[in-house]
Amino acid sequence: MTITLSIFIPFIAAIFVPLLYKRLQSRKIGWFVLLVPLTLFAILASFIPSIAKGETYTHTLRWIDSAGIHFTTYLDGLSLIFSLLITGVGTLVILYSIYYLSERESLGRFYVYLLLFMGAMLGVVFSDNLMVLYVFWELTSISSFLLIAFWYHRKKSRYGAQKSMLITVSGGFAMLAGFIMLHTMTGSYSIREIVASIGLYTDEPLFLISMLLVLVGAFTKSAQFPFHIWLPDAMEAPTPVSAYLHSATMVKAGIYLVARFTPIFGGEMTWFYLVSSVGVFTLFWGSFNAVKQTDLKALLAYSTISQLGLVMSLFGLGSAALNEGHSANSVFYAQATFAALFHLINHSTFKGALFMVVGIVDHELGTRDIRRLGGLMSFMPVTFTIALIGSFSMAGLPPFNGFLSKEMFFESLVNARNLELFDVGTLGTLFLVVAWLASVLTFVYSMIIVFQTFLGKFQPDRIEKPSREASFGMLIAPSILAIFVVGIFFFPNIIGDYLLRPAMTAIYPTLAGVGSLMPRIVPWHGFTNPALWMTVGVVVLGIILYWSFRHWRGIYTLAPLKWNLDSIFNANLVLLEKGSSYFTRLYMKGYLKDYLVYIFTFFIVVVGGAIFLTGSYSFDFSNDAPITMNEYLIVLAMAVAGISILFAKSRMTATILNGVLGYSIAFFFVVFRAPDLALTQAIVETVTTALFLLCFYFLPEWKKERSPVRTKVVNGLIAFSVGSIVTVLALAVQGNKMFESISVYFEDAYRLAGGTNIVNTILGDFRAFDTMLEVVVLFIAGIGVFTLIKLKVRKEERDVEDQ
Structure with missing residues (x-):
């Protein structure tokens, strides 16, 4: 348990640094941060006698049982060496930074990044689970990116951070693929279990490929040729960062990976x-x-x-x-x-x-x-x-x-x-x-x-x-x-x-x-x-x-020595930027209608082509339930509303007709005995319709543009094709059930997740990662909006002061 806590302590301390930074003098915050690696070094040093006698320590926090991913930490002689370097050199680097960095620097931000990196490195060397190791591995790349770009007002600092990020994260993706292949072969994410059983899998086709991919990850992180080109540019970071990341810790992560996987490969x-x-x-x-x-x-x-x-x-x-x-x-x-x-x-x-x-x-x-x-x-x-x-x-x-x-x-x-x-x-x-x-x-x-x-x-x-x-x-x-x-x-x-x-x-x-x-x-x-x-x-x-x-x-x-890898990297980067910019200008016209044409055309070609080539357009209506008069009426109302929107001459009319479509779907949920979905749909439709009407009230008068006949014909064909493909796809899926419905699994939600509401359980448990990422996206968007508002307020305050 002590080893697991030692990983989280830097992350916890990083949360309190901004709070303390506002209350303490700038330089004093360094002394608080200094206690973190110093304490961790003392704790880890206490394990030296027992580790020297051959003991090892393991602790597991169960996480995703169905996938075999658990937060398992493992302390042995190898991880002890690296952890002592991380915390010992980290202590000296923080002590050095207290006197090296000026009080005018954003010291709170600096120490947050440093603690994040320290915790990530400890996570790398202590993790026994491949997926957990990968998470911490990429977190070292992200935190080092922030540290290298600490002086972000310098162009070279931004370039060095970008370069290191591109190379090390790309290597990390390769390493992840290698980890997945190892799991595919052995059926385990545990490094210790893989080491114990790897002799059974050395003749597998994936064995060599996984070895090469893991080495790519190790070589990129430890700046081995030809991936070494990121390290010199990373020297634009403050010297305490260089002393910590580029001599004792981050660049040693690849070395650690090679040492840890030597029993496997x-x-x-x-x-x-x-x-x-x-x-x-x-x-x-x-x-x-x-x-x-x-x-x-x-x-x-x-x-x-x-x-x-x-x-x-x-x-x-x-x-x-x-x-x-x-x-x-x-x-x-x-x-x-x-x-x-x-x-x-x-x-x-x-x-x-x-x-x-x-x-x-x-x-x-x-x-x-x-x-x-x-x-x-x-x-x-x-x-x-x-x-x-x-x-x-x-x-x-x-x-x-x-x-x-x-x-x-x-x-x-x-x-x-x-x-x-x-x-x-x-x-x-x-x-x-x-x-x-x-x-x-x-x-x-x-x-x-x-x-x-x-x-x-x-x-x-x-x-x-x-x-x-x-x-x-x-x-x-x-x-x-x-x-x-x-x-x-x-x-x-x-x-x-x-x-x-x-x-x-x-x-x-x-x-x-x-x-x-x-x-x-x-x-x-x-x-x-x-x-x-x-x-x-x-x-x-x-x-x-x-x-x-x-x-x-x-x-x-001499000429051959001028053809260095840095020039090749920069030339390819420029080529990619120009190529992407040229390609983007080809389709980014600034009109939403053009983007919809691209999307729907792609849908028609890919999905429609796949249905046609595979012959998946057979239908079976024998097991379908009979369609009642109520359902016919709802469908008819939706069809009339949908077609009428095309001929609406005002925003008010279009909004109301759009609301008819939404409420009709709510009626469908009522007919199909899903009152919670019907209520949700009705509330959402009411709010969106009200917001549309409120926004349109402040917009200028809508003048409908006259489109050429050719454009109308093309749009009509695209709309008809998309509607036909969706209909065919829905009927084909409904009439050709190759597997048992996944709803059977979700119906057991109470036993599996302890939830009585299936929809809430799907969102909060079965789709937890998806929901979490959606929340993260909203959080990032919220930070962006908040930042823009604050920048505008500060600009207005400065304008007032200038006056």
Whole structure:
């Protein structure tokens, strides 16, 4: 129950933020919000000892029994790591934002969005039900869209938010299709149940397709090539957002999905090659593009893409362990996953610190442009120290935690060369070479952050603000992260024993005791260790490339590198906009009568064509009840009223005749013994007729337009065709009952839903989602009307003040 509540706490807190924001001073609201992740982190940390002993926690809130969709939360070693990152880094980010954001900002709105995102991320990592996981997955996309577009007055912020939304939500739709296929195969939405039974379904045709669709969702969210293009543009968000979403949480959601679904798809050759190869190429491509950036935040964006590729490739390599069963090689391959989890934690610490450092530089100096910076160490010593620790850790140098996980990464790649399972061979060597080159480039851009920003010559004439060190409050959060960077290097096995090993058990449930078989994390493996010499090579070549960068940076201007995916995305977006605009202008004429012609013509072609082609126009009147005189009279009255409307010369006459049609339907309900429907129809018809008459009273005199004979003929044919098709369709359906009427199910409404009124039960229970969405639409429309009214009132007030 505690885990379920931990998901809802941020959402509940988000409700109170606007209320408190009006009563508290702007900055104080941050301290209230800070209590939410801090409390959650403390609660989740209390589970560490029991999770380390192999315990798991499950809680279920029953929801939709008939569909098998329940709100089931599941806490194990894997979800614990991610939840601690979400709440722990979230605490530091909120603390940092209290001092970073100005009181003139809409802080209430900012913290509402941040809490929504936090709750959504916790929902993703704790959900055991596929459909519930998907709901939270898309909620992370929506809340991140709001956070990225927080400074909505900036064009780049709006563009970055739109881009991230389009790509990640599209990937989410693909993932949803994969989830539905998994349910179709296994008959369950529970991830744990699917893991337990997936061995029975690996030969199903949908298995491979569902795997690919799930990977599309993971790759888009974790900015893997070629979906990585949204992340650099998302850097237009405030720095606390970048530090939270794009280093520790949102971009790790795809990593979590791959880790969580490794027991389902891992061991398959397609999964192994796709995850590992996409990860390695993303690692190289991100580091290659990071080197050329002149904006510190853009540099960190591409470095994040690169580091995510590193983690993804390790999960791909480690998935081979599941194909080995219980052999000794399975543990050998699983060490790659152990390294992935370790680097996942390390990356959150050093990258979070670096994002905050860049935010401090931008906040205090007014620029992030590397070409305008230099010599900052002289007056920003604390910021420089944090940047040095974070950058050197990212470069994989001791004594920082990045060195340990980078060494394990190299060892995993060396081991992959000997992987006989999938005939890796030459490809394993290629992986090793590409990853090593990417690590060299990682070293280069890490040195750029340190030396070109904080060392060299200070350029005060190119700085927008007075030069000074950041406030003590702004330095607390990155300093804590920097301490973790160093502390993990000296005490890595605390994390290894209490977090990494339980997570390994969650990823490899079929490998008994896999966590205890993982090696101890040590910084020194001797001079014979290939990973050590690879690191030495990285440092040597990295120094050479850094000092000679001006001589080889021209490769970025080569023609093939100009044909980037951003240009392709933007070109296609423009093409879609122009195409849709052109197509829209073809049929959007501004006349309601034209739209009705389009709709009815489409109806005639599709429905009429389907009836004709399938031969579904046979009738059977043998079981029909006899038609009484009362029914004939009502039909005759409706026919006379309907035809008379066409010849009405005033709005009053047309409205009254329209009312005759409505009241005639009410009489039909009386004849068919449905008094509640008759009463509803009569009330609605009375209200609408009165409203029509009231509105028409204020309208100018109606002058009926004379239509050409051709138009009248076309309209007449369309009307006759639609009426004929509806009649044929109604008679065909009435005379050809292939299935039992659904009304039989609804007649049991009292037992199924506890309602005595069938109509109300259908609306409030059987069609609950439909009704809820209708209410949501009305609510959104109401908000729009309210907003327009408020804007008009404010404009009038400003006009009065100006006078």
